[in-house]
Amino acid sequence: MVQVRSPQPVNTDGSIDLGRWLDHLQTMVPALDRKVLLEACEYARSADERVKTPEGSWGNGASSHIIGLEIAEILASLKLDQDSLVAAVLYRSVREDKITLADVRQRFGPVVGKLIEGVLRMAAISASLNPRESLVLGTQVQVENLRKMLIAMVDDVRVALIKLAERTCAIRAVKNASGERRRKVAREVFDIYAPLAHRLGIGHIKWELEDVSFRYLEPEQYKQIANLLHERRVDRDLYITHVVQQLKNALADSDIKAEVKGRAKHIYSIWRKMQKKGLQFSQIHDVRAVRVMVPEVRDCYTTLGTVHSLWRHIPKEFDDYIANPKENGYRSLHTAVIGPEGKVLEVQIRTHDMHEEAELGVCAHWRYKGADVSNGPSHYEEKISWLRQVLEWHEELGDIGGLAEQLRVDIEPDRVYVFTPDGHAIDLPKGATPLDFAYRVHTEIGHGCRGAKVNGRIVPLSYSLQTGEQVEIIASKQGTPSRDWLNSNLGYVTTSRARAKIVHWFKLQARDQNVAAGKIMLERELARLDTPSVDYERLAEKANLKTAEDLFAALGAADLRLTHVVNLAQQLVEPAERGTDQFEFIPRRSSTTTTSRPGRRDDIQIQGVGNLLTQIARCCQPLPGDPIVGYITLGRGVTIHRQDCANALQLAGREPERMIQVNWGPVPEKTYPVEIFIRAYDRAGLLRDISQVLLNEKINVITVNTQSNKEDSTATMALTIEIPGLDALGRLLGRISQLPNIIDARRHRTAS
Numbered sequence: 001m002v003q004v005r006s007p008q009p010v011n012t013d014g015s016i017d018l019g020r021w022l023d024h025l026q027t028m029v030p031a032l033d034r035k036v037l038l039e040a041c042e043y044a045r046s047a048d049e050r051v052k053t054p055e056g057s058w059g060n061g062a063s064s065h066i067i068g069l070e071i072a073e074i075l076a077s078l079k080l081d082q083d084s085l086v087a088a089v090l091y092r093s094v095r096e097d098k099i100t101l102a103d104v105r106q107r108f109g110p111v112v113g114k115l116i117e118g119v120l121r122m123a124a125i126s127a128s129l130n131p132r133e134s135l136v137l138g139t140q141v142q143v144e145n146l147r148k149m150l151i152a153m154v155d156d157v158r159v160a161l162i163k164l165a166e167r168t169c170a171i172r173a174v175k176n177a178s179g180e181r182r183r184k185v186a187r188e189v190f191d192i193y194a195p196l197a198h199r200l201g202i203g204h205i206k207w208e209l210e211d212v213s214f215r216y217l218e219p220e221q222y223k224q225i226a227n228l229l230h231e232r233r234v235d236r237d238l239y240i241t242h243v244v245q246q247l248k249n250a251l252a253d254s255d256i257k258a259e260v261k262g263r264a265k266h267i268y269s270i271w272r273k274m275q276k277k278g279l280q281f282s283q284i285h286d287v288r289a290v291r292v293m294v295p296e297v298r299d300c301y302t303t304l305g306t307v308h309s310l311w312r313h314i315p316k317e318f319d320d321y322i323a324n325p326k327e328n329g330y331r332s333l334h335t336a337v338i339g340p341e342g343k344v345l346e347v348q349i350r351t352h353d354m355h356e357e358a359e360l361g362v363c364a365h366w367r368y369k370g371a372d373v374s375n376g377p378s379h380y381e382e383k384i385s386w387l388r389q390v391l392e393w394h395e396e397l398g399d400i401g402g403l404a405e406q407l408r409v410d411i412e413p414d415r416v417y418v419f420t421p422d423g424h425a426i427d428l429p430k431g432a433t434p435l436d437f438a439y440r441v442h443t444e445i446g447h448g449c450r451g452a453k454v455n456g457r458i459v460p461l462s463y464s465l466q467t468g469e470q471v472e473i474i475a476s477k478q479g480t481p482s483r484d485w486l487n488s489n490l491g492y493v494t495t496s497r498a499r500a501k502i503v504h505w506f507k508l509q510a511r512d513q514n515v516a517a518g519k520i521m522l523e524r525e526l527a528r529l530d531t532p533s534v535d536y537e538r539l540a541e542k543a544n545l546k547t548a549e550d551l552f553a554a555l556g557a558a559d560l561r562l563t564h565v566v567n568l569a570q571q572l573v574e575p576a577e578r579g580t581d582q583f584e585f586i587p588r589r590s591s592t593t594t595t596s597r598p599g600r601r602d603d604i605q606i607q608g609v610g611n612l613l614t615q616i617a618r619c620c621q622p623l624p625g626d627p628i629v630g631y632i633t634l635g636r637g638v639t640i641h642r643q644d645c646a647n648a649l650q651l652a653g654r655e656p657e658r659m660i661q662v663n664w665g666p667v668p669e670k671t672y673p674v675e676i677f678i679r680a681y682d683r684a685g686l687l688r689d690i691s692q693v694l695l696n697e698k699i700n701v702i703t704v705n706t707q708s709n710k711e712d713s714t715a716t717m718a719l720t721i722e723i724p725g726l727d728a729l730g731r732l733l734g735r736i737s738q739l740p741n742i743i744d745a746r747r748h749r750t751a752s
Contacts, residue, residue: 118159448479514556613637
């Protein structure tokens with residue numbers, strides 16, 4: 001739910017009563033130096049009086065002095081130190097050129113000056129974001145500004161916290177601003193600052209930023225859920241009051257000193273759960289929820305037993321984040337039960353320390369010179385380490401979408417935790433490979449990687465790492481990346497971080513090398529898939545490039561995905577194959593709930609508007625898997641463009657109200673028979689290994705025919721398999737090619 005803040009104390013003349021305001025701050029930060037902070041407030045106020053801004057810095061009538069007090073109040077709730085609060089009070093005045101940074105340094109010291117300078121560097125991102133674009137569609141300017149932001153964050157994490165507080169004030173202040181202004185601020189906050197608050201573990205800031213951003217970006221969805229919550233609020237409040245009292249009595253009988261409160265479910269988290277799991281509002285278990293806070297960890301589990309003895313536990317609705325904390329350090333017990341009146345109820349159980357950490361995150365473990373942290377190692381260093389890992393991107397950040405993935409880890413929570421030879425833990429997405437690990441450790445280790453050992457045993461670079469394994473990279477100082485690493489069919493890298501670094505390396509190479517390498521890559525893949533001769537000039541035109549040489553160069557520099565180009569090639573030869581027994585690698589429409597253009601087999605799902613006539617834009621010709629966006633035409637339904645299409649971007653600029661979100665429909669279940677040919681040096685276990693690959697890829701085998709040649713010790717196999725599409729076939733042949741002793745693995749077309 002959106003936070004409701006208390007108004008600042010005012011004098012009879014309408015000015016802020018700084019004495020009472022400081023009294024309020026001191027309840028949150030007892031060690032506050034009132035004299036220094038009062039001097040900063042007076043300095044900012046006098047600057048406001050000298051330099052007037054009629055509409056206020058955000059167009060809402062608020063002066064930079066008032067905004068500074070609001071920012072400082074948020075930071076005080078996060079328990080920040082004296083220098084941070086002073087910097088917060090003065091920041092907007094410096095930003096609006098009412099006072100100079102040099103004057104701040106002279107009057108309040110170099111630390112305050114450095115903090116303000118860092119926040120000013122982060123502020124560059126606000127100027128570059130387009131309110132109609134997601135961060136995924138960012139420009140090179142945005143990349144550069146994000147780079148500045150990350151550098152500022154790593155210099156001193158307090159800079160990021162001041163900026164978080166400032167953006168919280170900004171999104172609160174745009175309530176009465178224009179729709180475009182609200183969307184601009186909301187887009188920036190939702191894409192960057194809410195995920196950042198999550199990564200730093202600052203729960204109440206994250207929830208407020210998500211809810212308010214959601215209200216401005218998806219107003220209809222927000223109102224719908226808010227109304228559903230409001231309709232049930234009175235009944236829910238009475239119900240929660242009864243549950244809280246019942247639980248308090250039961251815990252008192254068990255001699256547990258507990259604080260029990262009702263907990264409001266945040267609107268955006270309700271919507272996200274409904275979308276992610278395909279649920280109705282009535283199926284959300286944690287709309288009714290209570291939170292229990294106890295003194296000790298052992299009391300958490302005792303309380304859990306009490307809760308389960310009072311009400312029946314719902315299977316598979318229990319999470320122990322105390323034994324297995326979330327990546328951002330969050331710890332708590334979550335359980336769902338059938339409460340009184342047969343209603344589903346969520347219960348969260350945690351200690352008071354855990355609650356403080358959930359609300360304040362990194363701020364709950366503040367470690368600056370002179371700070372005393374007595375409860376052992378904190379998550380503070382881990383979070384700073386994460387920020388530094390993100391900074392390693394600054395040399396090769398060319399993909400904003402990758403950054404969004406790195407920030408918003410809660411979208412894909414499945415992680416694996418592996419160890420370096422020195423015993424340091426590294427977390428990676430599920431399915432990560434030794435190459436992903438190498439690039440996570442250091443760029444040069446990734447570039448020079450020539451092999452890997454897992455638990456002392458040499459494994460392929462495409463090996464899928466598992467939690468608890470120790471990984472050692474075998475690297476060469478003269479080593480360079482292989483272009484095969486970028487072939488998704490071979491499965492060498494799975495993270496956008498590693499891919500971005502490899503792509504960056506190849507972009508630095510000469511164009512002639514890229515042309516030669518790209519041509520070899522494409523010819524080899526087309527030969528393996530037994531695709532008939534392709535006109536490369538036509539193929540380049542289909543990929544929106546001028547010449548075949550441009551196509552090869554783009555492939556060699558990894559600007560184009562090999563699988564994407566192969567799919568285009570298949571479309572070029574497809575008309576000649578109609579009427580034969582060869583299958584088509586284009587998904588067929590598989591659901592009556594999706595719509596498609598007549599004659600087109602690409603399933604397109606239109607979000608939120610039901611069935612509409614759709615057509616594929618000729619300018620960019622998106623393919624299944626490409627990021628897409630819809631444009632509502634006059635009389636011709638919805639035209640589907642790639643998100644990076646120049647025409648679509650121009651239309652979004654001129655008529656944003658006619659752009660709608662679309663995505664590809666579900667992958668069809670239909671499969672097609674294909675014959676593949678494998679030639680290998682004969683050895684024991686060869687057929688078993690190939691069968692294992694087929695099993696891992698979930699490929700059904702119809703027929704197998706094997707022959708051995710004693711003269712040259714080779715074996716040939718002809719297999720007829722059922723395959724869902726061209727991508728799956730390329731991936732399968734890639735996996736088979738990596739087996740020991742394999743000479744050739746390719747698709748075989750029977751003569752018609």
